[in-house]
Amino acid sequence: MIEDARVLRAEFVPHELEHRDGEVTHLSQVLEPVTRGEPAGPAIITGPSGVGKTCVARYTVEQLREQHLDVASQYVNCWQNYSRFRALYRVLEGLGKTVDIHRQSTPHDELLERLRRYDGPPCVVVLDEADQLESADVLYDLHALSSFSLVLIANREADLFAGTDDRLRSRLQGSERIGFDRYGIDQLTSILQARARWGLTEGAVTTDQLRDIADAAAGDARVAISILRSAARRAQRTTAATITDEIVAEAVPAGRSAVHRRTLDTLTPHQRAVYDIVADAGRIDPSTLYRRYREAVDDPKTDRTVRNYLGKMVQYDLLAAEGTSRDRRYRIVEPTAEES
Numbered sequence: 195m196i197e198d199a200r201v202l203r204a205e206f207v208p209h210e211l212e213h214r215d216g217e218v219t220h221l222s223q224v225l226e227p228v229t230r231g232e233p234a235g236p237a238i239i240t241g242p243s244g245v246g247k248t249c250v251a252r253y254t255v256e257q258l259r260e261q262h263l264d265v266a267s268q269y270v271n272c273w274q275n276y277s278r279f280r281a282l283y284r285v286l287e288g289l290g291k292t293v294d295i296h297r298q299s300t301p302h303d304e305l306l307e308r309l310r311r312y313d314g315p316p317c318v319v320v321l322d323e324a325d326q327l328e329s330a331d332v333l334y335d336l337h338a339l340s341s342f343s344l345v346l347i348a349n350r351e352a353d354l355f356a357g358t359d360d361r362l363r364s365r366l367q368g369s370e371r372i373g374f375d376r377y378g379i380d381q382l383t384s385i386l387q388a389r390a391r392w393g394l395t396e397g398a399v400t401t402d403q404l405r406d407i408a409d410a411a412a413g414d415a416r417v418a419i420s421i422l423r424s425a426a427r428r429a430q431r432t433t434a435a436t437i438t439d440e441i442v443a444e445a446v447p448a449g450r451s452a453v454h455r456r457t458l459d460t461l462t463p464h465q466r467a468v469y470d471i472v473a474d475a476g477r478i479d480p481s482t483l484y485r486r487y488r489e490a491v492d493d494p495k496t497d498r499t500v501r502n503y504l505g506k507m508v509q510y511d512l513l514a515a516e517g518t519s520r521d522r523r524y525r526i527v528e529p530t531a532e533e534s
């Protein structure tokens with residue numbers, strides 16, 4: 195059944211992208227100056243979860259590097275590397291410049307100095323989930339260095355700019371924007387068809403079944419691929435030669451739950467504390483939530499940061515926001531809620 199499990203994993207970057215030619219071309223054009231040794235960008239990529247922002251950025255940068263030897267790149271997931279130190283460290287790590295840097299003790303200045311001294315080929319830095327950076331200092335740091343060209347990925351531009359001062363905002367104002375929309379059913383179906391072709395035995399799944407999966411995924415390719423993966427694994431376990439309609443029906447909630455679990459695992463300890471408070475409360479308004487959060491954790495983050503966390507968790511379907519901004523309430527979203 196499963197011939198190549200890698201292509202069904204969330205982090206897999208395919209050699210061919212479906213339906214994003216316009217976005218790939220746009221980003222390639224923005225980054226084109228680096229092929230002449232000149233600084234490019236910044237580019238700001240926005241859109242909801244699972245619309246291909248990460249894979250388009252990685253794919254485009256990879257293509258650029260295949261065509262031009264003299265381009266370096268580094269990908270930083272700012273959700274995992276949310277502090278200034280960790281984000282800068284990751285950039286240096288990609289350039290092989292972290293020798294003698296001690297993760298705990300080396301001050302930012304030392305990292306910045308090494309970045310300043312970097313004299314290799316122009317480097318494209320993709321800051322994914324850039325709205326999760328604790329402070330905008332990293333954007334200042336890298337934007338100020340001509341060897342580094344930035345590609346910033348966030349769900350919404352407003353979240354990226356929240357908390358940045360006018361100076362940085364006006365600098366980034368000239369960035370090229372590339373907005374991504376949710377996929378339609380036909381588009382998701384063809385993304386799934388390609389995965390089935392690469393990863394499953396021939397005839398393992400029908401086009402109608404892939405359409406059902408695409409429909410259930412509501413425009414989110416991550417969820418769609420997760421459902422297909424779950425279906426293929428179930429079929430493999432039962433030693434069925436093909437994926438049956440019953441297996442697809444079971445795989446829909448299972449695939450959604452898997453994405454939900456993985457997203458929960460991504461939360462930082464402070465984000466998790468916020469999530470748990472919402473879960474305990476059932477429904478909760480932002481000020482009560484913030485008060486409880488402050489009581490629950492050491493060294494609490496600011497109110498604005500917690501609002502940013504809430505926005506992110508809503509984007510990722512972990513939380514739902516109800517009411518208007520004046521009488522807002524948050525509640526958790528159960529992964530299989532749409533099934534009922």
Ligand SMILES: Nc1ncnc2c1ncn2[C@@H]1O[C@H](COP(=O)(O)OP(=O)(O)OP(=O)(O)O)[C@@H](O)[C@H]1O
Binds near residue numbers: 241248
């Ligand atoms: N156009 C596409 N062609 C092929 N595969 C795609 C395409 N778009 C998305 N995918 C696949 O769907 C999954 C989700 O895509 P990706 O991670 O790029 O989305 P995203 O918009 O960055 O979401 P998030 O905000 O959650 O990080 C990945 O496994 C990716 O390989």
